[in-house]
Amino acid sequence: MTWIQDHLGLIGSLAVRHAVLAGIPLLLGLVVSLPLGWLAHRYRRLAPVALAGTGLLYTIPSLALFILMPLLLGTKILNPINVVAAMTIYTIALLVRTVVDGLDSVPKDVDAAALAMGLTGLRRLLGVQLPLAIPVIAAGLRVAAVSNVSIVSVASIIGVSQLGDLLVDGYNRDIPGALWAGIIGCLALALLFDIVIQVVARLLTPWRASTKPAAAGAPA
Amino acid sequence: MIRFDAVTKTYPGGTTAVDGLTLEAPTGQITVLVGPSGCGKTTSLRMVNRMIEPTSGTISIDGRDTASMDPATLRRGIGYVIQHGGLFPHHTIERNIATVPLLLGTDKSTAYARARELLERVGLPQSLAKRYPAQLSGGQQQRVGVARALAADPPVMLMDEPFSAVDPVVRTQLQAEFLRLQRDLGKTILFVTHDIDEAITLGDQVAVLRVGGHLAQMASPSELLAHPADDFVADFVGRDRGYRALSFVDGVLPALAEPTVAVGDSAELARERAIDGWVLVTDDERPLGWYAVGSPGDQVTAERLALGGTLARQGGTLRAALDSALSAPSGRGVVVTDEGKLAGTLTAAAVIEVIEQQRTGRDRAPAVQDDPSAEPRIQHSPGGESP
Ligand SMILES: Nc1ncnc2c1ncn2[C@@H]1O[C@H](COP(=O)(O)OP(=O)(O)OP(=O)(O)O)[C@@H](O)[C@H]1O
Ligand SMILES: [Mg+2]
Numbered sequence: 001m002t003w004i005q006d007h008l009g010l011i012g013s014l015a016v017r018h019a020v021l022a023g024i025p026l027l028l029g030l031v032v033s034l035p036l037g038w039l040a041h042r043y044r045r046l047a048p049v050a051l052a053g054t055g056l057l058y059t060i061p062s063l064a065l066f067i068l069m070p071l072l073l074g075t076k077i078l079n080p081i082n083v084v085a086a087m088t089i090y091t092i093a094l095l096v097r098t099v100v101d102g103l104d105s106v107p108k109d110v111d112a113a114a115l116a117m118g119l120t121g122l123r124r125l126l127g128v129q130l131p132l133a134i135p136v137i138a139a140g141l142r143v144a145a146v147s148n149v150s151i152v153s154v155a156s157i158i159g160v161s162q163l164g165d166l167l168v169d170g171y172n173r174d175i176p177g178a179l180w181a182g183i184i185g186c187l188a189l190a191l192l193f194d195i196v197i198q199v200v201a202r203l204l205t206p207w208r209a210s211t212k213p214a215a216a217g218a219p220a
Numbered sequence: 221m222i223r224f225d226a227v228t229k230t231y232p233g234g235t236t237a238v239d240g241l242t243l244e245a246p247t248g249q250i251t252v253l254v255g256p257s258g259c260g261k262t263t264s265l266r267m268v269n270r271m272i273e274p275t276s277g278t279i280s281i282d283g284r285d286t287a288s289m290d291p292a293t294l295r296r297g298i299g300y301v302i303q304h305g306g307l308f309p310h311h312t313i314e315r316n317i318a319t320v321p322l323l324l325g326t327d328k329s330t331a332y333a334r335a336r337e338l339l340e341r342v343g344l345p346q347s348l349a350k351r352y353p354a355q356l357s358g359g360q361q362q363r364v365g366v367a368r369a370l371a372a373d374p375p376v377m378l379m380d381e382p383f384s385a386v387d388p389v390v391r392t393q394l395q396a397e398f399l400r401l402q403r404d405l406g407k408t409i410l411f412v413t414h415d416i417d418e419a420i421t422l423g424d425q426v427a428v429l430r431v432g433g434h435l436a437q438m439a440s441p442s443e444l445l446a447h448p449a450d451d452f453v454a455d456f457v458g459r460d461r462g463y464r465a466l467s468f469v470d471g472v473l474p475a476l477a478e479p480t481v482a483v484g485d486s487a488e489l490a491r492e493r494a495i496d497g498w499v500l501v502t503d504d505e506r507p508l509g510w511y512a513v514g515s516p517g518d519q520v521t522a523e524r525l526a527l528g529g530t531l532a533r534q535g536g537t538l539r540a541a542l543d544s545a546l547s548a549p550s551g552r553g554v555v556v557t558d559e560g561k562l563a564g565t566l567t568a569a570a571v572i573e574v575i576e577q578q579r580t581g582r583d584r585a586p587a588v589q590d591d592p593s594a595e596p597r598i599q600h601s602p603g604g605e606s607p
Contacts, residue, residue: 111304114269116378117319118296118367131310206351207310 002179011181018162021083022148029091037099058093062154083155091144096142102133138201145193221247237263238433248406254419254431261412266376269295299369299377305361307353314349320372338367359390379411428453442468466539470548475555475564487518498550505561507554531556534563542571
């Protein structure tokens, strides 16, 4: 454990890099998945294609994807962009389905009411469908977050450093402290992502708190 | 006026939900579409505001073909109450009600002020305005659904089973309030239900649909009960239609004066005044219940009253009068004034006699709808002036 105390600075900076490499793709993936998911929800015939296509992406081994990226993007092998791009692809693979499920979870009569009130296209999506899909999308986002935090550590093999370095070094050079730091760091980061997503989702859905008797006081 | 002209809707799967429907829903009146589940009621309603496009035929509102209008604009001009309420769970009650006004560009404070007015209008306290739908009871949510449809003051309203998700007591109450509201507002309403009683209570005219989307009959409620067009309609209208038809028949009813006692009077006095063993107990002329001679104790007390017995209003229908007589423990139905004060009592036999007289010498058309401003139809004594 003294190893950990001696290397807090290193662990900290690796954790920040890890959070960025896992977190940025989460946001990018969400931004891309929303319109894709909406299309698949809106044009039902697209759904099987979109879902199978994006789902398949998830089965590509991460190492292969990290190595492919420079070829596809024309970037240098050590460029962290490769990792961000690859992780974004994984996020999309998980989230498109989630967005479709989320939009499908909007009660039929509520959606019909939106239509009947004369809400059109984007207004109906942003004003009614998306807000009501938040709980389901947030649940999918939590899965994607944990998955990202875990997959990103593989990037150490192609020389993009983050908490995974501690695992690789700890193993190669037999430093138990480093191994522990890597494992605990990843767990803590996954937990942090999870908490942040839950808190944000709760803030975005104040009406859900209102249904629980404990929070019966109507928010102003 | 909403006009359906040979409207047919065949869904992609091949189901014909509506088949050659032609009907008119007159301006300022309630037209009810009624029929068994799956007969195309919701489909018909949704074709009016183009949530569903007809396969063939035309629908026009005040002579304008809806197919020529922009769907979103058309919808904002038509109030729609959706089956099961369909409130936006993520919006407060006031925001829900203000939906269409806000879409039409009304500023927020005006729209919310109007939303609060509407809450009162549909019988809810303004204090609910900041709540979310999940914090309201089913009946309250249905009222909010009606308020939301009324918000932009549209001349035309489409209502899809708006009162279906509540218990019978609340439902009756909502229906009564709805009729009162409609008397003030005079909207052109197309109302969907699968409940024939509701159709008869609310409709100025009733369109009975059969599965497959065919119009079986379009008639006033009294006409429907008296002359169902075929076996399907007769069956759908129900076995006790003869009794229900009394809802639309008025007559001069011989309500007789009834001696009364008050709570606290002696059992002695009650025995003296009782007729056939029963005496009516009142408080400031308001009927409280019936006291049976020979009840234990030497005083008339509130706990000893046999409640029960519906009250018939002066100016009510033969159905209400007959029901009040049949449900009273004394066999004498209590008739009250609009203020709820005792007007007199009458027996089932007396009501039947009126019905018989009407059958033999029917000289007036049956009234289609109660007119609250009309003279009371139930008179204190026979030979009173005719309404
Ligand atoms: N989107 C759809 N696609 C295919 N068939 C449909 C669709 N909507 C309704 N139908 C069918 O059309 C028929 C009429 O449906 P509709 O919803 O209009 O009935 P309804 O009279 O409103 O019934 P309920 O009283 O149960 O609400 C039914 O057989 C139904 O299965
Ligand atoms: Mg329906």
